[in-house]
Amino acid sequence: MEKMQCKCGHVNPPGTILCESCGRSLTEEEQNKKLADMRYEGTARRSQTYNKSIIDKIWNFFSSVKVGVSIIVLLLIAAAIGTILPQAQYVNVPVRNDATIKAYYADVYGEIGKIYHFLGFHDLYSSAWFIILVGMLAISLIVASLDRFVPLYRSLKNQRVLRHPSFMNKQRIYAEGPAPEDSMQKAEEKLKALKYKVTLDKNGLLAEKGRFSRWGPYVNHIGLIIFLFGVMLRMMPGFYVDETLWIREGETRAIPDAPGYFLENKNFTMETYTGEGEDAKFEEAIDRVGSVAKNYQTDIVLYQTPEESLPGATDEIEEVKEHAIRVNQPLKFDGYAVYQMDFRQNELRAMTFDLTNKETEESLGSLTIDLVNPEKSYDLGNDTRVDLLGYYPDFSGFENGEPQTETPIPNNPGFLVRMFTPETPDGEVSFIVIQNTIEPLGENQYKLTFQNAETRDVSGLTIRKDSTLPILGLGGLIFMIGVAQGMYFNHRRFWIQRQEDGGLVLAGHTNKNWYGLKKDLDQVSEFASLPPYIDQQEEIEKQEKLKKEQKLEGDELS
Amino acid sequence: MTMAELSSNLLYVAFVAYLIATFVFGGAVRGNKEGSFKSEGRWGKVAFVITLIGFFSHLGYFITRWSATGHAPLSNMFEFTTAFGMTLVGGFIILYLLYKTPVLGMIVLPVALLIIAFASMFPSEVSPLIPALQTNWLAIHVSTVVIAEGILAISAGAGLVYLLKVVDMNKKSKQRFWLEAIMYSLVVVMGFVIASSYFSLTGYQADFTYVNKDGNESSITYNMPPLVGMNEYTSLTEGAMEPFFETPAIINASKITTVLWSFFVGTILYWLIRLVARRRIAAIFKPFVKNVSLQLMDEINYRAVIIGFPLFTLGALIFAMIWAQIAWSRFWGWDPKEVWALITWLFYAAYLHLRLGKGWHGEKSAWLGVVGFAIIMFNLVAVNLIIAGLHSYA
Numbered sequence: 036m037e038k039m040q041c042k043c044g045h046v047n048p049p050g051t052i053l054c055e056s057c058g059r060s061l062t063e064e065e066q067n068k069k070l071a072d073m074r075y076e077g078t079a080r081r082s083q084t085y086n087k088s089i090i091d092k093i094w095n096f097f098s099s100v101k102v103g104v105s106i107i108v109l110l111l112i113a114a115a116i117g118t119i120l121p122q123a124q125y126v127n128v129p130v131r132n133d134a135t136i137k138a139y140y141a142d143v144y145g146e147i148g149k150i151y152h153f154l155g156f157h158d159l160y161s162s163a164w165f166i167i168l169v170g171m172l173a174i175s176l177i178v179a180s181l182d183r184f185v186p187l188y189r190s191l192k193n194q195r196v197l198r199h200p201s202f203m204n205k206q207r208i209y210a211e212g213p214a215p216e217d218s219m220q221k222a223e224e225k226l227k228a229l230k231y232k233v234t235l236d237k238n239g240l241l242a243e244k245g246r247f248s249r250w251g252p253y254v255n256h257i258g259l260i261i262f263l264f265g266v267m268l269r270m271m272p273g274f275y276v277d278e279t280l281w282i283r284e285g286e287t288r289a290i291p292d293a294p295g296y297f298l299e300n301k302n303f304t305m306e307t308y309t310g311e312g313e314d315a316k317f318e319e320a321i322d323r324v325g326s327v328a329k330n331y332q333t334d335i336v337l338y339q340t341p342e343e344s345l346p347g348a349t350d351e352i353e354e355v356k357e358h359a360i361r362v363n364q365p366l367k368f369d370g371y372a373v374y375q376m377d378f379r380q381n382e383l384r385a386m387t388f389d390l391t392n393k394e395t396e397e398s399l400g401s402l403t404i405d406l407v408n409p410e411k412s413y414d415l416g417n418d419t420r421v422d423l424l425g426y427y428p429d430f431s432g433f434e435n436g437e438p439q440t441e442t443p444i445p446n447n448p449g450f451l452v453r454m455f456t457p458e459t460p461d462g463e464v465s466f467i468v469i470q471n472t473i474e475p476l477g478e479n480q481y482k483l484t485f486q487n488a489e490t491r492d493v494s495g496l497t498i499r500k501d502s503t504l505p506i507l508g509l510g511g512l513i514f515m516i517g518v519a520q521g522m523y524f525n526h527r528r529f530w531i532q533r534q535e536d537g538g539l540v541l542a543g544h545t546n547k548n549w550y551g552l553k554k555d556l557d558q559v560s561e562f563a564s565l566p567p568y569i570d571q572q573e574e575i576e577k578q579e580k581l582k583k584e585q586k587l588e589g590d591e592l593s
Numbered sequence: 594m595t596m597a598e599l600s601s602n603l604l605y606v607a608f609v610a611y612l613i614a615t616f617v618f619g620g621a622v623r624g625n626k627e628g629s630f631k632s633e634g635r636w637g638k639v640a641f642v643i644t645l646i647g648f649f650s651h652l653g654y655f656i657t658r659w660s661a662t663g664h665a666p667l668s669n670m671f672e673f674t675t676a677f678g679m680t681l682v683g684g685f686i687i688l689y690l691l692y693k694t695p696v697l698g699m700i701v702l703p704v705a706l707l708i709i710a711f712a713s714m715f716p717s718e719v720s721p722l723i724p725a726l727q728t729n730w731l732a733i734h735v736s737t738v739v740i741a742e743g744i745l746a747i748s749a750g751a752g753l754v755y756l757l758k759v760v761d762m763n764k765k766s767k768q769r770f771w772l773e774a775i776m777y778s779l780v781v782v783m784g785f786v787i788a789s790s791y792f793s794l795t796g797y798q799a800d801f802t803y804v805n806k807d808g809n810e811s812s813i814t815y816n817m818p819p820l821v822g823m824n825e826y827t828s829l830t831e832g833a834m835e836p837f838f839e840t841p842a843i844i845n846a847s848k849i850t851t852v853l854w855s856f857f858v859g860t861i862l863y864w865l866i867r868l869v870a871r872r873r874i875a876a877i878f879k880p881f882v883k884n885v886s887l888q889l890m891d892e893i894n895y896r897a898v899i900i901g902f903p904l905f906t907l908g909a910l911i912f913a914m915i916w917a918q919i920a921w922s923r924f925w926g927w928d929p930k931e932v933w934a935l936i937t938w939l940f941y942a943a944y945l946h947l948r949l950g951k952g953w954h955g956e957k958s959a960w961l962g963v964v965g966f967a968i969i970m971f972n973l974v975a976v977n978l979i980i981a982g983l984h985s986y987a
Contacts, residue, residue, distance in 0.1 A: 100950035104943050111939040118929040118976070143806055143843060160927050277923075308721045316597070316661065320720035327721050362724035363920045374922040497922045504918070511911050518903045 043199070048186070050084030053077025055193040058202025070571055071205035073544055076194075078186035097171075097178035106172045113168070117159035120144055120151050124158075173263045180256045191246060196236035198530050200540065206530075208543030208556065212566030218539060221563035222531055229555055231529070238533040244526070249546060251521020258514030265506035276371070276500035283382065284491040287338070290498055293371050297338040297352050303378060303492035306330040331375050333360045333494040337368060360496065370500050377495025383445045384491045388467075388483040390421060390454060399456060401486060406445040418457045421483070425451035430468050438466065454481050527552050529559075539566055596661035597719060603654040604675065608709055610647025611682065611702045614640045618698035622881050633884070637695035641686075644698060648686060651679045662719040665732035669720055670977060673739065674712035677973065678705045680743025687900075688747055688893055696885050697893065700757075701750040707782050714789040730916035737908025738934075741901050742969050745941070748897035752962030754882055755890040759956055762876040768956075769875070775963060776874035777863055784859025785851070792817045792854075799833035801826045806842040813847055820853050821846040848978060891955055894962045895948065902941045909934040933972035940968055 039047045045056035052065050053076065060066040060077075071077060082098040085091040096102055120140070128135045140148035140157055155162035203209065223233050223240060231242035269275045278291040280298070287299040306329040310318040321327055338352035358366045366373040385405050389398040400415035406428065414420045427440040430449030438449055447469060453462040463479040465472055472482055527545040534540060545552040549570070556568060621636035655676065658666040666672040685701045688694070722731070753775065760768045799815045803823035813823060815833075822836030823846045840846045863874070870877050913934065914924035925931060944961045947953040953961070 100946055104946050104951075107939050107943045107946070111936050111943070114932050114936050114939075117927075118932050122927055124927075145841075314721060316719055317721040319718040320716070323716060323718070328723050329721065331724055363728040363730075365919065365922070372922065376922065499922050501918075504924075507914075507924070511914075515903065515907065515911070518906065522899050522903065 045193075048079045048189075050079035050081075051077065052079070053202065054199070055190045056195045058198040060201060060205075066201075068205065069575060070207060071202060073206075075183055075187050076190040078190045080182050080186055082182045094178060094182070097175045098182035100179070103172075103175045103179055106168060106175055110165075110168055110172065113159065113165060117156055120148065120157070122157065122159065126157075169263070173260060176256045176260055180253045184250070184253045187249065191249065194241070196234050196241040196530075197239040197532065198542070203530060203532070203540050203542040206542035206544050207549070207570060207572045208541075208552065208568055209571055210539070210541040210560075210566045210568035211534075212538055214539040214566055215564050218563045218565060219531065219533060222559055222565060225559045225562040226529065229558065231527075240529075240531045242529045242531075244528075245524045246526050248520055248524035249526045251517050251519075251524070253517070254520055255514045255517025258510045258512070258517055260510075261513060262507055262510030265503040265510055268503045268506065269501070274502045276498060278498040279376075280373075280496045280498060281379075281493055282333075282496060283384075283493045290371070290373070292500070293369070293498060295340045296355075296368070296371075297340075298373070298496075299336040299338065300494055301334040301336060303380075303494045304330065304332045304334075305378060305380065305492075306332075331362055331378060333375055333378075333496065334358075335360055335366065335373075337366065360494075370502070372499050374497045374499065375494065376497045379493040379495070381490040382493050383448060383488055385489040386448065387486040387488070389486055390415060390419065390456070390481055391484045393480060393482055398484075399481075402483075403489075404448075404450065406448055418455065418460070420455050422453045422455070422462070423450060424453055424464070425449075427451075450483075452483065454479070454483070456481055525551065527555065529556070531565075541565060541568060543568070596657050600654050600657040600661055601717070603650045603657060604709070607647045607651035607654060607679075608706065610643050610650060611706050611709075614643040614647060615699060615702040615706065617643060618695045618702065619881060621695045622699055622884060633695060634693075637693070637698075640695060640698060641689060644682065644686065644689075644702065648679070648682050651682065655679060658719070664722055664726075665736065667731060667735035667739065668722055668726055669715070671712050671715040671717045673735065674715070674973065675709055676736075676739045677742060678708040678712065680740045681705045681708065681746050682743075683740070684744040684747040684897065684901075685750070687744070688751075688897065691896070692889060692893055694889065694893065696754055696882060697747070697750055699881060700754055701747065704746070704750065704779070707779060707786070710786045711782055714786060714793075725920050728916070728920070730912065730919065734908060734912040734916050737904060737912055741904035741908050742973075744897050745901035745905065745969060746966050748894045748901065748962040749966030751890045751893035751897065752959035754885055755887060755894065755956065755959040756963070757875055757878045758882040758885050758887060758890075759959075760875065762873055762879065769873075771960075772875045773873050777859075780863045780866070780874070781855055781859030784857070784862055785855035787862070788817060788854040788858045789851075798830065800829040802829060803827070804842060815847050815850060817850055817854050819846070819850055821849045823847070845979075887955065891958060894958055898941060898944060898962070898965075902938075902945065905938060905941065910938060929976050930972065933968070933976050937965070937968050937972060940965055 038049055039051050039061055041047060041054035041057060041059055041061060043054060043057040043059065045054055047055055047061065051061055053059070053071060053073075054061055055076075055078065058071075058077075060068075060071070065072065065077070080098070082095045086095060123136050126136065126139055128139050136157065137152055140152040142148075144151065151157055155164065159165050204211075219240060223235070223242075226233050226240075226242040229244075231244045233240060233242045276292045280288065280291055282288050282298060282300040284300050284303055287297055290296040290298050308314045308317055308321055308327045308329045310321040314321075317327070334357070336357050337355040339355050340352050355368065360366050360373060360375045362375050365375075383406050385403050387401055387403045389401045391398045399417070399419050402413040402415065402421055404410075404413075404423070404426075409423055409426050412420055412422045425438060427438045427449040428445040428447075429440045429442040430447050431439050431441040433439065438451065440449070449466065449468040451464070451466050453464050455462045459480055463474075463481060464476045465474050465479055465482060467473075467483055469485070525545050525548045528543065530542045532540045543552055543556055553570070559565065560568070617636060617640035621633050621640055655666060658672070667676055681701060682705050685697060685705075688697065756768070756772050760766070760772045762769055762772075793816065797816060797818065799819055800812060801815065801819070801823055802810055802812045803826040805811045805824070812829075818834045819836045822839045824840060824842035824844075826836065826839065826846075828835070836846070836850075840849065866874060866877075913931070917926065917931075918924040944958075944965065947961070948958055
């Protein structure tokens with residue numbers, strides 16, 4: 036396609052509708068219109084100009100508002116369907132893998148669940164088609180913005196003060212007629228007082244205000260693109276850490292994915308509202324629901340290995356700080372944050388037994404078994420001792436006569452012991468679990484009698500590092516600025532020209548809020564005695580309405 | 594009088610004031626017999642003053658309750674919904690000051706009344722905050738959201754007035770059906786209020802045990818006569834009615850029962866109104882809206898979105914994400930409430946693109962405004978009560 040030269044001499048890019056410089060209509064279609072199409076200043080948008088190559092077609096597809104809105108609506112509907120059944124991440128299955136999740140949906144929700152799972156709605160937001168839709172939205176944001184912004188920017192930069200009469204009289208706000216000689220100066224003065232930027236050229240004047248509001252939509256789209264870019268970045272390794280750390284009271288552990296940092300759990304607290312004292316006002320609510328949690332808290336000490344020490348060495352760690360991690364009050368250090376997320380109360384720590392004679396119930400002494408680091412043998416003095424032959428922290432039953440443990444956590448400890456006393460110097464073997472004792476090698480004279488247990492709490496902490504947060508924040512900020520810029524300001528322009536016969540011609544345009552524009556013009560008109568203006572859009576609408584009514588009356592008559 | 598009592602009395606005053614103002618606004622726009630509207634301005638002003646009294650009383654409720662509980666009263670279904678009623682009226686006040694439109698008051702105030710009545714069906718005693726809510730972000734995030742939603746709802750109010758005027762109620766059409774459906778749904782909410790009030794005043798209770806979806810025995814208390822039974826239920830209350838049928842374990846039959854009762858009472862009420870008025874409810878409003886400027890309603894519809902959308906973005910997405918990052922360690926977790934906030938946002942984004950890019954003004958815009966309100970209400974009611982998630986504090 037060729038460049039379009041206007042009668043005024045300005046060379047416009049192919050596809051231009053209104054000359055960038057003087058505003059003459061360049062197409063026949065435009066020439067026949069009563070009002071000029073000012074949406075993008077009559078500029079040549081790529082999408083409206085080229086439609087030959089495959090690239091043109093793709094460009095045109097993504098630059099269309101219709102396509103953009105369709106993508107938004109598809110995302111909206113998909114997201115809505117995604118909330119009908121719970122997402123896989125919130126589903127409780129004993130063992131988490133693809134098969135159990137699939138089975139869960141089929142078992143609990145039947146046919147609907149199967150279809151839901153098949154279409155990927157159970158993990159909607161990681162499903163390929165959802166991500167592709169979001170990607171298409173991002174492309175649409177970029178293409179549609181460029182398609183409009185570039186020519187609009189060119190046009191507003193190139194605009195001339197003096198416009199062709201055919202441009203002036205096709206503006207929605209238009210006036211012509213005689214006016215006093217000082218009108219131009221007075222109009223200039225008043226427009227300046229109203230904070231318009233006024234440019235003069237020969238017999239003409241251009242007053243402009245709030246051009247930056249035209250960039251609002253593009254600015255907010257840039258914000259959204261930055262946000263989506265930040266979200267994409269999270270998928271790259273290193274930008275994002277998400278780890279879980281279970282830590283028992285009294286333990287010191289390395290913080291996963293935070294090299295050189297250690298955490299000591301000093302104490303875990305869980306409180307509920309009592310309904311007394313300060314909480315008395317909540318009594319009724321507490322009675323209704325049973326119990327309400329007040330606080331989950333882990334008191335910790337953060338340690339760091341000195342820089343010069345060997346990696347993995349824990350003996351010379353230095354205290355960094357103490358902190359009480361509570362919900363809404365994570366521990367923060369070096370870009371990391373540690374959150375209170377979960378807990379287990381009363382995990383067994385140690386168990387105390389008495390070695391007693393079954394008949395006389397006489398005790399020969401007691402022993403305490405540390406369930407984390409049990410000893411091999413417990414000497415009670417007087418030739419009395421208990422050997423720990425086997426320890427099964429989470430006893431789950433026998434297999435081929437061998438006791439088994441399911442996990443290394445002391446949920447259901449089992450002990451295989453041999454008890455030596457002066458009476459039984461060869462030892463008696465016994466297998467002990469909570470509330471049960473098995474004597475595999477025949478009846479014993481002695482047994483271990485459970486006395487008490489020591490417990491402790493376990494805190495479930497989450498460790499996060501998210502280097503994309505500043506990018507997301509920036510995106511959000513730019514979006515908000517763009518929205519405010521585009522929505523709360525508008526781009527108003529007036530063109531005034533002195534005709535050869537001494538009369539004035541005036542045209543006005545705004546991208547939105549015509550009411551505001553007219554209020555400005557009313558003030559200027561009054562001050563500078565400008566000819567009265569008309570709103571051509573309203574005139575056209577009035578005429579159409581009149582025609583319609585006449586037609587209706589005609590119908591009724593006939 | 595304690596602070597809590599003062600608070601609930603102020604809410605009561607607000608309710609009565611809105612009720613009176615509704616009728617005065619109605620009278621103002623109805624005009625006199627000759628059909629001249631000389632008194633519209635004067636009576637509109639009177640109604641507006643009554644609305645203001647109600648609003649300040651409502652605000653008084655909010656402040657005194659805040660001082661009674663020690664935290665922003667936005668922490669459960671009763672508190673949030675009551676505040677939503679307040680911001681809805683607040684939004685109306687702002688737009689009334691800009692455009693002086695009594696007819697908007699006639700539509701918005703009854704909706705606010707319904708919302709407050711709906712709110713008071715939920716437990717209203719002062720309740721303590723769970724750890725996740727113990728932060729200033731509760732006040733910042735929720736109040737921004739509730740203000741934004743109140744203003745966005747005004748867009749629907751203006752849209753509704755627009756539709757009441759333009760939709761021809763004498764000719765069968767899709768528009769007539771859907772407009773009447775909106776009216777019917779408002780009456781169903783009233784049905785819910787009536788049914789719950791009746792059964793709670795009469796102290797109805799029926800206890801059942803049932804088998805839940807994990808196969809365990811559980812118990813449940815119905816506060817309305819059980820139309821639908823839980824999975825493999827056993828009745829524990831003698832003389833309680835026998836449910837008509839049993840539901841699978843994934844469905845909470847008690848909630849279904851409440852919904853059915855609301856529809857039942859609402860439908861009776863709807864047909865009563867229709868029989869007495871001898872026309873559709875939407876048609877009853879025709880004489881009240883004949884003097885309405887459509888252009889102005891369209892402008893209010895749009896203006897409310899312009900103010901509400903950025904506020905909603907700020908409160909329901911940005912502040913929400915900041916808080917979620919602090920409390921739950923992730924700024925976004927696809928919790929149903931979060932998803933529906935995103936859906937609302939996407940919807941209004943589509944509204945703006947259609948209006949500014951595709952020229953969807955007037956009637957189309959009015960329908961969109963009403964649909965937006967429906968989405969907001971869905972997020973408030975259905976997501977809290979039906980789709981359980983992290984935000985289900987009711």
